[in-house]
Amino acid sequence: MSNTATENEHDPLIPHGHQQTGRVGDRIFRGFASGAGIFVLVIMGAIGAFLIWKSIPSLQADSTNFFTTTEWFPDDNPAVFGIAALLFGTVISATIAMVLAVPVGIGIALFIAFYAPRPVASTLAFITDLLAAVPSIIFGLWGLAVLMPNMQGTAQWLNDYLGWIPIFDNTLGIYSKSLFIAGVVLAIMVLPTVSAVTREVFIQVPSEHVEGALALGATRWEMVRMAVFPFSLPGMISAAMLGLGRALGETIAVALILSAAFTINWHITEPGGNSFAANIALKWNEAGPIGLSALIASGLVLFLITLVVNMLARWIVSRRKDFSGAN
Amino acid sequence: MTVISPEPTRSPESRSISESLAGKKLPRWAPLATAVAAVVIGYGIGAAGSIFGLAWFVVAALLFLIGQTAWSFAVEGRRHAIDRLATTLIYTCFIVALAPLLSVLLSVITKGAGVVFTDFPSFFTETMRNVSPRKPGGGVAHAIVGTIEEVAISAVIAVPIGIMAAVYLVEYGRGRMAKWVSFFVDVMTGVPSIVAGLFIYTFWILVLGFDRSGFAAALSLVILMIPVIVRTTEEMLKIVPNDLREASYALGIPKWKTIVRIVLPTALSGIITGVMLAVARVAGETAPLLLTTFLSQSMNWNPFSGPQAALPTFVWDQISNGTDASVARAWGGAFVLILFVMIFYIGARLLARVFAPKAR
Amino acid sequence: MAKRIDVSDLDIYYSKFLAVEGVTFSVEPRTVTAFIGPSGCGKSTVLRTLNRMHEVIPGAYVNGKVLLDGENIYDSDVDPVNVRRTIGMVFQRPNPFPTMSIYDNVIAGIKLERTKGVKRDRASMDAVVEKSLRGANLWEEVKDRLSRPGSGLSGGQQQRLCIARAIAVEPQVLLMDEPCSALDPISTLAIEDLIEDLKERYTIVIVTHNMQQAARVSSTTAFFNLAGIGQPGRMVEMGPTAKIFSTPTEKATEDYVSGRFG
Ligand SMILES: Nc1ncnc2c1ncn2[C@@H]1O[C@H](COP(=O)(O)OP(=O)(O)O)[C@@H](O)[C@H]1O
Ligand SMILES: [Mg+2]
Numbered sequence: 001m002s003n004t005a006t007e008n009e010h011d012p013l014i015p016h017g018h019q020q021t022g023r024v025g026d027r028i029f030r031g032f033a034s035g036a037g038i039f040v041l042v043i044m045g046a047i048g049a050f051l052i053w054k055s056i057p058s059l060q061a062d063s064t065n066f067f068t069t070t071e072w073f074p075d076d077n078p079a080v081f082g083i084a085a086l087l088f089g090t091v092i093s094a095t096i097a098m099v100l101a102v103p104v105g106i107g108i109a110l111f112i113a114f115y116a117p118r119p120v121a122s123t124l125a126f127i128t129d130l131l132a133a134v135p136s137i138i139f140g141l142w143g144l145a146v147l148m149p150n151m152q153g154t155a156q157w158l159n160d161y162l163g164w165i166p167i168f169d170n171t172l173g174i175y176s177k178s179l180f181i182a183g184v185v186l187a188i189m190v191l192p193t194v195s196a197v198t199r200e201v202f203i204q205v206p207s208e209h210v211e212g213a214l215a216l217g218a219t220r221w222e223m224v225r226m227a228v229f230p231f232s233l234p235g236m237i238s239a240a241m242l243g244l245g246r247a248l249g250e251t252i253a254v255a256l257i258l259s260a261a262f263t264i265n266w267h268i269t270e271p272g273g274n275s276f277a278a279n280i281a282l283k284w285n286e287a288g289p290i291g292l293s294a295l296i297a298s299g300l301v302l303f304l305i306t307l308v309v310n311m312l313a314r315w316i317v318s319r320r321k322d323f324s325g326a327n
Numbered sequence: 328m329t330v331i332s333p334e335p336t337r338s339p340e341s342r343s344i345s346e347s348l349a350g351k352k353l354p355r356w357a358p359l360a361t362a363v364a365a366v367v368i369g370y371g372i373g374a375a376g377s378i379f380g381l382a383w384f385v386v387a388a389l390l391f392l393i394g395q396t397a398w399s400f401a402v403e404g405r406r407h408a409i410d411r412l413a414t415t416l417i418y419t420c421f422i423v424a425l426a427p428l429l430s431v432l433l434s435v436i437t438k439g440a441g442v443v444f445t446d447f448p449s450f451f452t453e454t455m456r457n458v459s460p461r462k463p464g465g466g467v468a469h470a471i472v473g474t475i476e477e478v479a480i481s482a483v484i485a486v487p488i489g490i491m492a493a494v495y496l497v498e499y500g501r502g503r504m505a506k507w508v509s510f511f512v513d514v515m516t517g518v519p520s521i522v523a524g525l526f527i528y529t530f531w532i533l534v535l536g537f538d539r540s541g542f543a544a545a546l547s548l549v550i551l552m553i554p555v556i557v558r559t560t561e562e563m564l565k566i567v568p569n570d571l572r573e574a575s576y577a578l579g580i581p582k583w584k585t586i587v588r589i590v591l592p593t594a595l596s597g598i599i600t601g602v603m604l605a606v607a608r609v610a611g612e613t614a615p616l617l618l619t620t621f622l623s624q625s626m627n628w629n630p631f632s633g634p635q636a637a638l639p640t641f642v643w644d645q646i647s648n649g650t651d652a653s654v655a656r657a658w659g660g661a662f663v664l665i666l667f668v669m670i671f672y673i674g675a676r677l678l679a680r681v682f683a684p685k686a687r
Numbered sequence: 688m689a690k691r692i693d694v695s696d697l698d699i700y701y702s703k704f705l706a707v708e709g710v711t712f713s714v715e716p717r718t719v720t721a722f723i724g725p726s727g728c729g730k731s732t733v734l735r736t737l738n739r740m741h742e743v744i745p746g747a748y749v750n751g752k753v754l755l756d757g758e759n760i761y762d763s764d765v766d767p768v769n770v771r772r773t774i775g776m777v778f779q780r781p782n783p784f785p786t787m788s789i790y791d792n793v794i795a796g797i798k799l800e801r802t803k804g805v806k807r808d809r810a811s812m813d814a815v816v817e818k819s820l821r822g823a824n825l826w827e828e829v830k831d832r833l834s835r836p837g838s839g840l841s842g843g844q845q846q847r848l849c850i851a852r853a854i855a856v857e858p859q860v861l862l863m864d865e866p867c868s869a870l871d872p873i874s875t876l877a878i879e880d881l882i883e884d885l886k887e888r889y890t891i892v893i894v895t896h897n898m899q900q901a902a903r904v905s906s907t908t909a910f911f912n913l914a915g916i917g918q919p920g921r922m923v924e925m926g927p928t929a930k931i932f933s934t935p936t937e938k939a940t941e942d943y944v945s946g947r948f949g
Pocket of ligand 1: 701706724725726727728729731732733744920
C-alpha cells in the first residue's frame with residue numbers, strides 16, 4: 001500500500017511536550033487510516049483492471065461482434081458470442097422493475113414521512129426496510145414457487161386486454177419464466193432501496209417549507225407538490241438510480257426465474273430472456289477457459305454499466321447532501 | 328402590464344370562497360361506506376362473470392377509488408377530491424409493499440418450518456453427503472459451518488479496514504483525496520455481488536493461482552462488506568461531539584490515542600450496528616460464492632482448501648435439483664438462512680434504536 | 688373585509704403536554720395586536736391556533752373556541768384549508784419556496800384555487816403579482832427580476848416576499864410570528880412601515896420579543912407568561928398598548944415591560 005502520510009503538517013492541537021511520543025504513533029496511525037481509505041480506491045481500480053485483463057483472451061477469440069451477437073458459444077472454434085441478448089434482458093427487466101418500484105417506493109416514503117400516524121411511523125419504516133434484509137436467493141425461490149403461479153393470471157390478462165401493445169402480446173400461450181415476472185421480483189427487491197433513500201430526502205425537507213405551503217391553504221397533497229417534490233427532486237432521481245443499479249446487477253433471483261434464452265424477444269410475458277449476472281451464474285461451471293474469459297468480459301460490461309449508474313446517482317445527490325443508502 | 332388601482336378590487340367569486348370557512352365535507356363514514364359498496368358491487372360483478380377479466384378485488388379497489396373521488400368531487404370540490412385520491416394511493420403503496428414481505432415470510436415459515444423441525448435436530452446436524460436428491464433427509468450442518476466461517480473471515484478482514492477508512496474520512500480526510508474516497512465508498516455499495524465474485528475469481532484464483540475455497544468466498548464478501556461498515560462507522564464518528572476530542576487533546580493525549588481510546592469507544596454501539604448490518608447483508612449472498620467456492624455436499628471444516636457449502640448456495644443447489652424432496656429442503660434452508668439474517672438485521676436495528684443519539 | 692377574532696377559554700396541547708391554558712381575548716378588525724412575553728410562554732403556540740396551523744404538529748390539539756366573525760374555526764364542519772386561506776401567516780424565518788421564482792412564489796397560493804369565473808390568464812396573474820408586491824413594498828426592488836429565484840433576495844426582501852405571498856390570496860387576517868427577528872434594523876423598519884400600511888386592510892396579530900417594536904406598531908398588546916415553573920403559559924393581561932407599557936394592571940407585566948425580567 002502506498003503511503004500518503006507525506007503531507008504531514010504540524011497539528012496545532014497537539015501540545016508540544018507530547019510531540020516525541022505522539023508524533024510517531026500519530027504518523028503510523030494516520031498511515032493506517034489513509035491506507036484503508038486508499039484501499040477502497042485501489043479495490044475499485046483493481047476490479048476494473050483485472051476484469052479487463054482477463055476478458056482480453058475471449059475478446060480476441062471472438063469471431064463475431066461482441067456487442068451485437070445474440071449467441072453464446074465462446075468455447076466453440078471459432079468462438080461465437082456477444083452480449084446483445086444479455087444487455088436486452090438486463091435492461092428490460094430492470095426497466096420493468098423501475099416502472100413498478102419508483103412510484104410505489106415514493107408512495108411508501110411519502111406515507112412514512114407525511115401520512116402515517118406519527119407514533120407508528122418509525123416502526124412502519126422498520127417493517128418496510130425488512131424487505132431489504134431478505135436475501136436474494138429467497139426472493140428467487142419465492143418468486144419461482146409462489147409469485148410465478150400467481151402472476152400467470154396477470155400476464156394472461158395483459159395479453160388478453162392489452163395484447164394490442166406489442167410487448168404484452170403473448171404468442172405462445174405460456175406465461176411463466178418471463179422477463180415480466182423477473183421484473184416484478186426485481187421491483188420488490190429494489191423497493192426498500194428506493195423508499196429508504198427517498199424517505200431520507202423527504203425527512204430533510206425543511207418544515208418551514210411544509211408549513212409555508214400549509215399556511216397558504218394547501219391541502220396535504222398540494223403541500224407535497226408545492227414544498228416536498230421540488231425540494232426533493234434530485235434525491236428522488238438519485239434513489240431511483242440506486243435502485244436501478246441494484247436491479248441491473250441482481251443475479252440469483254433472476255437466474256432462478258428466467259428460462260435462460262439467447263434471444264431478443266420483445267414479448268415480455270413469454271418465457272425466455274437473460275441477464276448479465278444470471279448468465280454468469282448459470283454458465284460458470286460449464287465454461288472452458290475462453291468461456292470463463294467471455295463471462296468475465298460480460299461481467300466487465302455489467303460492472304461499467306452499474307458504475308456509471310451509481311456514479312451518476314451519487315453525483316446528483318452529492319450536490320445537495322450526503323445520502324448513503326448503505327444501510 | 329396593466330395599470331392597477333392601489334385599492335384592492337375583489338371579484339365576487341373569490342369573496343364567496345374565502346368568506347365561508349365551512350367547507351362541505353364528506354361525512355366521516357364516507358370512506359367506509361364507499362369501501363363496503365365497492366366490495367359488494369365488485370364481488371357481484373366478479374360473481375356475474377367479471378368485466379375486462381379483472382379479479383373481483385381489483386374491480387372493488389377501482390370502484391372505491393372512482394367512487395370516493397367522484398363523491399368527494401361532487402361534495403368537496405376538485406382540490407379535496409384530488410387530495411383524497413392521492414391519500415388513498417399513498418396508503419395503497421404501503422399496503423402493496425407489505426404484501427410481498429408478508430408472503431415471503433409466510434411461505435418460508437409454512438414451507439420451511441416443517442422440513443426443519445421434522446426429526447429435529449437432524450436438519451441442523453446432518454450434511455447432504457450420500458443423500459439422494461429424490462429422498463427426504465439430510466441437513467444443512469455443512470452449510471451452516473460454511474456460512475459462519477466465511478462470514479467470520481470476511482468480517483475479520485473487512486471490519487478493521489472499514490473502520491480505519493471511516494477514521495480516515497472523519498478524522499484525517501481533507502481535500503481531494505478524501506472526497507474521492509468518500510465518493511467511491513458510496514459507489515462501491517452499488518457494485519453487484521456477482522462482480523465482486525468475478526473479481527476475486529480473476530485475482531485470487533486465475534492470477535494468484537489459489538484453489539476455490541471458503542476463504543476465496545470470504546474475500547469476495549469483504550468487498551461487499553467494506554462500504555457498509557465505512558458508511559455506518561463514519562456516521563457514528565461524525566456525531567461524536569468535538570468537545571470530547573478537544574478535551575482529550577487538552578490533556579496532552581496524542582490524536583491517535585484520542586481516537587482509539589475515546590472516539591471509537593464512544594461510537595462503539597453504532598459501529599457494532601454497522602458490522603451486524605454488513606453481516607446480515609453478506610450472509611445471504613449467493614452469486615459470489617457460486618463463482619469462488621461453488622457447492623459441496625459434505626462437511627468441509629477447512630475454509631482454506633476445497634469447496635465449501637453455505638446456506639444460500641445450499642438453497643440454490645436444492646432448487647436446481649428440482650425434485651419435490653429437494654425443493655422442500657430448499658425451503659428448509661431458506662428458513663434457516665432467513666432466521667440467521669433476521670437475527671443480525673433486527674438485532675442491529677434494535678441496538679441502533681436503543682443507543683440512538685437523541686439529537687434528531 | 689377584515690374580521691374580528693374572539694378566543695374563549697382555549698387550552699392548547701402538544702400531545703399530553705398542556706402548553707397554554709385558559710386563554711380568552713378578542714381582536715378587533717383592522718387593528719394590530721402584539722403578543723409579548725418571555726420566550727417559551729406560548730406566544731407562537733397561541734398564534735398558530737388562530738389559523739389551525741397548530742394541529743399540523745403531530746399530536747397537537749386544542750380545547751376551546753376561536754371565533755372568526757362569530758364562526759368557530761374549530762367546528763367540525765370547518766375546513767382547515769379554508770381557515771388558512773382566510774387567515775394568512777408569516778413565519779419567523781423567511782420561507783420562500785426555494786425552487787420557485789419570485790413571481791411563482793407570489794402566486795403560489797392563488798394557483799391552488801381554480802374558481803369558476805375567475806380569470807387566471809397571464810395578465811390577471813401579472814396584476815395580482817404587482818398588486819401583492821406593491822402591497823408588500825417590494826415591487827420597486829424586484830420588478831425587473833421576477834423570474835429569478837426567491838431565495839436570491841436578502842433576508843428582509845424574502846420576508847416581504849412572504850408577506851406578498853400571504854396577501855396575494857386576499858386573507859382577512861394576517862398572523863406574524865416574530866417576522867423581524869431574523870432581520871437587520873433597516874429591513875425591520877421596512878417591515879414595520881409595511882405593517883402600518885397593512886392594518887388599513889387587515890386584522891393583524893404579531894408576536895414580537897422586541898418591546899419597542901410592539902409599542903411602535905400595535906394598538907393593543909397582550910402579555911403572556913408562564914403560570915410558574917413547569918406550568919402552562921397563560922395570558923396575563925391585554926389592553927391598549929399605551930396602557931400596558933405605562934400603567935399595567937399586573938405586577939408581572941410591569942416587571943417585564945420595565946425590563947426587570949425576561
Ligand atoms: N412542536 C412542539 N412540540 C412540543 N412542545 C412544543 C412544540 N413547540 C413548542 N412547544 C412548547 O410549548 C411551549 C410554548 O412554546 P412557544 O409557543 O414556542 O413559545 P414562545 O413562542 O412564546 O417562545 C414551550 O414550553 C415549548 O417547549
Ligand atoms: Mg415563538
